Amino acid sequence: MATLKPMPAATKISAPFWQALKENKLKIQQCNSCDGWIFFPRNHCSHCLAHDLDWKQVNGDGILYSYTLARIPTMPEFSDEMPQALAVVELAQGVRINTTLIDVAEEDIKIGMAVKPVFDKVTSDGETLLRFTAVNNAGGVSDYVDPLEGLERNESGQVQVPVSNLAALYALADNKFTGWSNTVVVDQELINAFAELSGDDYWLHTDPERAKVESPFKTTIAHGSLVQVLQSRLTIGLPFEITGFKTMVNYGSNRLRFPAPVPASSTIHGRSKVKDISMSHKGVQLTLEMNIHVLGNDKPSVINDLVILYR
Amino acid sequence: MGLAGNAAIVGAAQYKPEKYQTAPQMFHLEQVADLAHKALLDAGLHKDDLDGLVINGPQFHEASVFVPAMAAEYLGIEVNFAEVVDLGGCTAVAQVWRAAAAIEMGLCQAVLCVIPARMAPLAPDEDPAWMAQAMRYGGHSTAFGAPEAEFDLPYGHMGQNTGYAMIAQRYAAQYGYDQAAMAKIAVDQRFNAQYHKDAIFRGKELTIEEVLASRMVADPLHVLEIVMPVAGGAAVIVASKELAARAKKRPAFVTGFGERLSFKSPTYANEMTVTPVAEAAKRAFAMAGLTPQDINAAQIYDCYTITVLLSLEDAGFVPKGEGQRFIKEHNLTWKGDFPLNTHGGQLSFGQAASAGGFSQVIEAFDQISNSAEGRQLEGCDNVFVSGTGGVMSEQGALILQGG
Ligand SMILES: [Zn+2]
Numbered sequence: 001m002a003t004l005k006p007m008p009a010a011t012k013i014s015a016p017f018w019q020a021l022k023e024n025k026l027k028i029q030q031c032n033s034c035d036g037w038i039f040f041p042r043n044h045c046s047h048c049l050a051h052d053l054d055w056k057q058v059n060g061d062g063i064l065y066s067y068t069l070a071r072i073p074t075m076p077e078f079s080d081e082m083p084q085a086l087a088v089v090e091l092a093q094g095v096r097i098n099t100t101l102i103d104v105a106e107e108d109i110k111i112g113m114a115v116k117p118v119f120d121k122v123t124s125d126g127e128t129l130l131r132f133t134a135v136n137n138a139g140g141v142s143d144y145v146d147p148l149e150g151l152e153r154n155e156s157g158q159v160q161v162p163v164s165n166l167a168a169l170y171a172l173a174d175n176k177f178t179g180w181s182n183t184v185v186v187d188q189e190l191i192n193a194f195a196e197l198s199g200d201d202y203w204l205h206t207d208p209e210r211a212k213v214e215s216p217f218k219t220t221i222a223h224g225s226l227v228q229v230l231q232s233r234l235t236i237g238l239p240f241e242i243t244g245f246k247t248m249v250n251y252g253s254n255r256l257r258f259p260a261p262v263p264a265s266s267t268i269h270g271r272s273k274v275k276d277i278s279m280s281h282k283g284v285q286l287t288l289e290m291n292i293h294v295l296g297n298d299k300p301s302v303i304n305d306l307v308i309l310y311r
Numbered sequence: 312m313g314l315a316g317n318a319a320i321v322g323a324a325q326y327k328p329e330k331y332q333t334a335p336q337m338f339h340l341e342q343v344a345d346l347a348h349k350a351l352l353d354a355g356l357h358k359d360d361l362d363g364l365v366i367n368g369p370q371f372h373e374a375s376v377f378v379p380a381m382a383a384e385y386l387g388i389e390v391n392f393a394e395v396v397d398l399g400g401c402t403a404v405a406q407v408w409r410a411a412a413a414i415e416m417g418l419c420q421a422v423l424c425v426i427p428a429r430m431a432p433l434a435p436d437e438d439p440a441w442m443a444q445a446m447r448y449g450g451h452s453t454a455f456g457a458p459e460a461e462f463d464l465p466y467g468h469m470g471q472n473t474g475y476a477m478i479a480q481r482y483a484a485q486y487g488y489d490q491a492a493m494a495k496i497a498v499d500q501r502f503n504a505q506y507h508k509d510a511i512f513r514g515k516e517l518t519i520e521e522v523l524a525s526r527m528v529a530d531p532l533h534v535l536e537i538v539m540p541v542a543g544g545a546a547v548i549v550a551s552k553e554l555a556a557r558a559k560k561r562p563a564f565v566t567g568f569g570e571r572l573s574f575k576s577p578t579y580a581n582e583m584t585v586t587p588v589a590e591a592a593k594r595a596f597a598m599a600g601l602t603p604q605d606i607n608a609a610q611i612y613d614c615y616t617i618t619v620l621l622s623l624e625d626a627g628f629v630p631k632g633e634g635q636r637f638i639k640e641h642n643l644t645w646k647g648d649f650p651l652n653t654h655g656g657q658l659s660f661g662q663a664a665s666a667g668g669f670s671q672v673i674e675a676f677d678q679i680s681n682s683a684e685g686r687q688l689e690g691c692d693n694v695f696v697s698g699t700g701g702v703m704s705e706q707g708a709l710i711l712q713g714g
Contacts, residue, residue: 068476
């Protein structure tokens with residue numbers, strides 16, 4: 001599962017650094033030509049430009065070179081770390097690294113203090129960021145914590161996600177479908193009623209006799225937009241409930257497709273998944289992909305990416 | 312080595328700083344022509360006198376490449392010298408010395424230096440949200456392979472505020488930190504802004520208590536120690552001595568300059584509290600044959616109060632570590648004994664993106680040419696100007712002298 005925060009995209013040059021962090025080791029480069037230490041990773045020595053660098057494991061001991069406490073998040077995605085102790089650490093080898101200081105009380109942060117590394121597992125698949133803490137703290141490895149863990153649940157068992165808990169919100173976007181909803185039968189009577197209401201009385205929907213002969217489906221089919229609105233009759237058990245927002249706005253749809261027909265008298269059911277969570281000046285935007293299928297058909301009859309805005 | 316002092320700023324134009332929401336929207340080419348027209352009128356020169364152009368490349372709205380050719384074509388001029396400068400808040404200072412150098416080399420006689428910084432009109436189908444998205448990362452590159460994208464952004468290191476804050480914190484650990492002295496920089500400059508008709512904070516006086524009570528953004532920087540972005544734009548005309556003799560106003564000769572780029576992120580500086588302006592100012596003073604004691608007014612780039620403190624020290628106005636004492640002991644207003652940012656500085660005048668650096672250059676010209684209406688210094692002959700780009704990454708210095 002991903003994280004809401006920007007993640008490093010390793011390059012061919014930097015991959016050994018990130019791989020080492022995954023293995024709870026800190027590796028930086030040293031120049032074989034001038035013995036200089038180098039950070040950030042590159043192919044040419046920043047002291048002599050020689051193209052002759054080796055990765056060396058170091059223990060990560062260093063000192064706090066400078067820091068600030070960001071009281072306003074530098075990006076909204078970091079609001080769960082407020083105040084964030086953005087720091088520059090100078091390793092014993094002399095190189096400096098941008099990082100954050102964790103588990104040190106504000107009043108105990110002193111420039112020049114000795115620090116040691118924390119291998120912070122930020123995703124469930126082990127992606128690791130290099131943070132630092134005071135030498136008398138435990139240090140070592142900080143295990144991945146599922147941001148949904150420990151949140152309350154309501155009577156229906158839905159995990160309660162406050163709209164302000166961005167990490168938990170983002171954890172919802174796991175691309176996993178819910179279970180199937182109840183079923184609804186789309187019979188000719190329902191189709192006729194919709195034809196009358198919408199004014200769309202095309203024979204393919206409303207004339208079973210003609211459809212038997214001329215329709216490629218050998219029967220009438222439901223209007224795509226009918227099946228779309230029948231979503232309201234399908235109870236889909238979302239595993240979460242978002243709480244603590246001022247307003248919730250149905251922002252419309254990012255994508256609406258009718259890939260498979262729904263022949264008259266079909267039984268339909270649906271399911272959904274959280275496709276995306278994003279932040280904008282408008283608030284938190286949740287994209288819920290609704291799929292409606294004819295029972296037994298793998299191909300959905302409706303795909304609807306509903307956009308809901310919370311603020 | 313350096314300039315002989317045979318080129319001068321002879322005219323200037325600067326849009327009144329305005330909030331983005333209410334400022335007129337103009338294409339950048341249109342702003343270039345408008346600012347050029349106004350600056351030429353100020354100088355008493357004609358478009359056909361222009362034979363050089365220095366412009367900003369990044370953030371130019373109508374093109375990302377071939378910017379000088381497109382602008383020259385729009386202006387209807389042919390030039391012997393065309394240059395794009397990409398030095399953030401140092402761009403204005405850097406444009407002026409490049410123009411002066413080109414003139415002294417005999418390449419040209421009059422150079423338009425220009426940075427448009429009003430918003431361009433949105434295209435009919437353009438979503439203004441892209442702008443908020445683009446501004447999210449400040450000066451940090453998000454490109455694949457950019458060290459910042461890989462080693463800064465995942466930790467929340469981005470934008471300018473926290474970088475400057477870390478420099479200030481380290482300064483505090485090395486030399487001590489006097490919040491009231493830092494606030495006084497903003498307060499004295501705000502006083503000056505009351506005497507500039509275009510300053511965005513004109514009519515809003517400020518006290519040290521108000522600065523210290525304002526919201527802490529990143530320790531130790533309060534929001535009132537941080538510059539406010541505005542829409543604007545500016546241009547100056549730099550001309551040869553011969554043309555300057557025809558100008559309407561007293562020219563401001565460019566007698567010294569320096570430029571220094573030391574790093575992109577202060578994390579990788581040799582020492583984050585020793586700033587590039589140290590080298591730039593040393594070179595500028597030596598070139599002009601002046602010392603900091605000869606300066607009548609200092610127009611110091613002021614994106615943050617800490618920028619001013621470090622620039623005053625590193626440019627040689629006060630020894631390292633004694634800046635805060637100096638600030639408390641001196642009246643920094645235009646009425647005082649150490650006139651600093653006599654237009655209010657960008658903190659009180661407003662920061663029109665990279666054109667903000669022109670506010671300092673143009674204030675120096677206004678003071679030297681006796682055009683600083685309502686805040687005119689007496690006998691202002693020698694002015695020091697600095698520019699700062701990035702996070703104290705790149706700095707420039709100019710010495711301007713009345714002829
Ligand atoms: Zn080397």
